[in-house]
Amino acid sequence: MRAIRERGVLGSNEWVVDGSVTDTGNPILANDPHLSLGSPPTFYELHINTKDRGGDTNVTGIGFAGAPGVVQGHNEHIAWGSTTNPTDVTDWYLEDISSDANGNLFSHYLGNPEPITELPLQVKVNVENGNETPGERQVLAFATGIPVADVKGVVDVTGLLAQFVPPKVLVVGRHGPIFPQTLSPFPFPPNHTGGSAISTQFTGLFPTRELETFFIWDKATNLAEFKTGLQFFDFGSQNWSYADTAGNIAYFASGEFPIREDIAGGTVSGNPPWVFRNGTGGNEWKPLAGPQPADQAVPFEIVPTADIPHIENPPAHFFVSANNDPIGNTADNDPLNEALAGTAPYLTRDYDGDFRAARITELIKSELNLIPTPPGTPAGDGTISFADMQRMQADVNQLDGRRLAGYFVTAVTNAQAGGAPPALSSLVSSRILDAKARLAAWTYNTPAGFDTAGDPGVPTAQDLVDSVATTIYNVALGRLVVNTFDATLAANGISFRQGTLSALRGLLRLLDAVPFTGVGASGINFFDDPSVSLSAANERDIILVKSLQQALDLLGSSGFTDAYALSQNVDDYLWGKVHYVIFKSFLDGALNATHVPGGGAFSLPPQPAPFPPGYPTDGGRFTVDVANFGLRPTTESDLAFGSGPNRRSVVEMGPTGPVRAKNVIPGGEDGVVGHPHYGDQINDWLADQTHDTLLATADVVNDAQSRTNFPTLRCTDSGVGRCIPGKGNRTTECTSEFFVNAPVDALAIRMATLTIADGSAADFDGAANGSCVVQLMVCINNNDPRLTDAGGAQCQSPDVATYQLKRPLPDVGRAEDKVNAAAILATLSSLGSSSADGSHTSTLTFTPAVTAQDSCVDTYVVIPIHNGHPTRKFFKSIVTQTNGGRDADSLRIICTP
Secondary structure (H helix, E strand, C coil), X not given: CHHHHHHCCXXXXXXXXXXXXXXXXXXXXXXXXXXXXXXXXXXXXXXXXXXXXXXCCEEEEEEECCCCCCCEEEECCEEEEEEECCCCCEEEEEEEEEECCCCCEEEEECCEEEEEEEEECCCEEECCXXXXXXXXXXXXXXXXXXXXHHCCXXXXXXXXXXXXXXXXXXXXXXXXXXXXXXXXXXXXXXXXXXXXXXXEEEHHHCCCCHHHHHHHHXXXXXXXXXXXXXXXXXXXXXXXXXXXXXXXXXXXXXXCCECEXXXXXXCXXXXXXXXXXXXXXXXXXXXXXXXXXXCCCCCCCECCHHHCCEEECCCCCEEXXXXXXXXXXXXXXXXXXXXXXXXXXXXXXXXXXXXXXXXXXXXXXXHXXXXXXXXXXXXXXXXXXXXXXXXXXXXXXXXXXXXXXXHHHHHHHHHHCCCCCHHHHCCCCHHHHHHHHHHHCCCCECCCCXXXXXXXXXXXXXXXXXXXXXXXXXXXXXXXXXXXXHHHHHHCCCCCCCCHHHHHHHHHHHHHXXXXXXXXXXXXXXXXXXXXXXXXXXXXXXXXXXXXXXHHHHHCCHHHHHHHCCCCCHHHCCHHHCCEECEEECCECCCCCCECCCXXXXXXXXXXXXXXXXXXXXXXXXXXXXXXXXXXXXXXXXXXXXXXXXXXXXXXXXXXXXXXXXEECCCCCCCCCCCCCCCXXXXXXXXXXXXXXXXXXXXXXXXXXXXXXXXXXXXXXXXXXXXXXXXXCCCCHHHEEEEECCCCCHXXXXXXXXXXXXXXXXXXXXXXXXXXXXXXXXXXXXXXCCCECCCCCECCCCCEEEEEEEECECCECCHHHHHHHHHHHHHHHHXXXXXXXXXXXXEEEEEEEECCCCEXXXXXXXXXXXXXXXXXXXXXXXXXXXXXXXXXXXXXXXXXX
């Protein structure tokens, strides 16, 4: 939890602008959800199209492996994205526990005992995951009564755990499960009173229907249908962004949020909801006033839909959501006062800081010339373009640096001034002055400082200054937190360390205060240097300059040897040398620290690797293109990051559908190391590049690199059938048959001729665009009941030894003929090990011969219409068996306008 708190790994960005402020008059939506950066990536890209075959869905975007539907994306009418909404839907209760003579457990509510439900529990451990030490194996052997050598496979450790926690799941009926380590005393004796435990209640304990949301959205055509789907997203609250072809833009928070009885009554009984609450009464979720609504998952009173944050077509013509407080309830550092007054609901106190949201907002306003151009920002031109949205998404300006770096500069300036106390002036050195100069010249952008995939291009002189300043600032800030909050709390016997966000907020409140005192709301002075007794301002400056010096000492020390080689020259402290990302595999510690031997080979880049072990890149803490790291770095590995955008998407919606859509994921579509699409988008992701996200069938087909079909067809139909066997010997015709995925009749089969209209259902590019894309299958060794000899014996094909494609040829004819021939030969080669030879390398010899029965492979062939007239293409083959049997087949396909 400390690591999560310090790194701030949760987050996401989304913003939408309406057509009144864009250069095209169309709304544009940008979204990049922030999650852990693993390998393979969290999401995969998918496109679901059933409309071409009479269905009602044509949607593209991203989804989860194993889960149906697109969860973020766009269809022909709407586009949507999301960010995490960190609402408070969990309460922890301190329970009063007792037992009867039989050992049955009870919790107490309003003085009355209520039975605790006990559910059987069995715990097994997989000891083959590479994590167990020899000592742990000895413990497992002792606990299970088996020799150490036999500790393998899956071991039942229920008996071992029973010595420490109850060997069952304990559930407090009115709240929820008990956290097992909290039951006290343990073992809990019979006839005992005054015991305790912690139970947890949260909205995820109840059945919900989130998948139905995506089923509705994937085929939705307007805002009303989108809002219908929103009603089913009850748990795992999100902030949803929306744009459509009608020009609407909208923001909605989703979820069911419990109403606490005490807060609804205008008071806080005991602890607030983010601290342990009283399980014996006064802190319950408000019970339903009537029957539970059919579309409500949580069986308590919840915040009404009208009170959940939302906005449609905002008057500002844009909105921004970056895990920030959407309605400002926490702006006064009191998340409860509005709820207690009855003017707004209590939703949470745990919103992310406003740094990303503030930066995106000022980028939009700057581009529209509504505010002066901020530091490190291109000048605006009065409208927002698709490229502007992409540039904003790639922004790496560190806003907290703009707020705080100046205090280091001012402190050094004060130390240089005449009359500065010796304890302050003595801290000035040439390295301190060099650091001050870099910080003073910083534009707050965070470049790598050299040409790398994560920040391509030759850096400018300003880039080099910015890169060094980024390094110095982020290490110095960590020292400042240690020298103020950490040191003061430790001096008062408190070991708690603040997370990144609370520490930054605390520093800003103290440093921005006029007059400066260094004293927080607690009455404690956090800027007290115990080595001196000076004014608050002087002690503040001493701590700031000392923190800056400590940062320089660290950067020039052995902890940064691989990055900076003990250099004392501040210009060597380039950001990209310590700021890098590893896309860590689940087999290499990314999940529950599970390390499988050799698992590093599945990470990107493969691990172990020489320093830097990851990809150097730009970006920093709370930048829009986020790349968070630890708050208190002391070594060269502490500034690396492992979470960030799991997708970058920008979609422009025009009146007739999506005009442009771009996307990238941090990895690839394939999870198999060595495959072409394993991690093939990494460099694009690092460089903030994207690819087209296509929706129209014609675009998809034209852009396809490969095609895979999963046919259930076999040439085993009786009657008319669908396969075209040709006109040869009835005893060998079943060796090979053509099949075209298009309507056929007896005449078409007899004449071996099919006609397909451009743009018809059989044209797989789905558009009347001057060409037909036809799905063509070749089936071999067919048990075709239609093919019998004069005596009624069914045709039999024992094998296929060679397949010669006579037409088209891969090296003769029009360009489309060569492409079609190559595609047919490529799909045929998947039938078995083969070599291509012959005068046109169009004969495949299978070694060994293919004996599999009823085997079909498919590809797509393109037939352009020439000169506006129907165009014919011929497909001919000769197939031989090892016994010398031959089957000659021919097929003619006509594409008509």
